[in-house]
Amino acid sequence: MVHPLQNVYFNLLAGSDWKRRFEVDYWGLANRSAIESVVDLKGGRLISIKAVSRTPLDMALLDMPPDYRKRVVIVNDNARPEFILDNYRGGSICADSCFSGGYEEYFRKQVAGEDVVFISKLKQGFVADPYFNVVPFAGRIALDVAARIELLIMECSPVVGGVSARVRIRNGSDSILKTIETEG
Known part of the structure; x- marks a missing residue:
């Protein structure tokens, strides 16, 4: 096992194909490295991605460096x-359907010979939906715990050349709502 996936462990009594019988990476720790690997392989391009298991991809983005985060667009389930x-958290609809509908294997990470995270890529000749199906990203970041300043990201979406976000900055009872656009 390698950090941070030491929580993904089953002994011989679990048998084979344990990812179908047990929750494997319920914290989604492998998601970050998997998404970062895809971003590295795609260079500077913006990528669109969705999860087909019950895993919060937005939490993986919170832990990524900003130069990776700005190149990832999480899309709605129907996109x-x-x-x-x-x-494979909470069961997978990908086991039989990821290779139908124009997808092929792109990246996989294994622990003890079993997949922990798997990424499929749209085959050449198939077209992905445009980025208007973006999932609103929301999160809370404490900027300064001592001063009790918080930044709440209300929604975040890609725009040409960067990202547009509506944020609320709180300092005690004072609050400011602002739209921020980043480049890159």
Whole structure:
């Protein structure tokens, strides 16, 4: 096992194909490295991705460096993205369907010979949906715990050349709502 996946462990009594019988990476720790690997392989391009298991991809983005985060677009369940991620949490609809509908294997990470995270890529000749199906990203980041300043990301979506976000900055009872656009 390698950090941070030491929590993914089953002994010989679990038998084979344990990812179908047990929750494997319920914290989604492998999601970050899988998405970063895809971003590295795609260079500077923006990528669209969705999960086909019950895993919060937005939590993986919170832990990524900003230069990676700005190149990842998480899309709605009904969208057809360039990439599909499956970490087998809560069952998987990908087992039989990821290779139908124009997807092929792109990346996989294994522990003890079993997949922990799997990414499929849209085959050449198939077209991904445009980025209007973006999932609103929301999160809370404490900027300064001592001063009790918080930044709440209300929604975040890609725009040409960067990302647009509506944020609320709180300092005690004072609050400011602002739209921020980043480049890159």
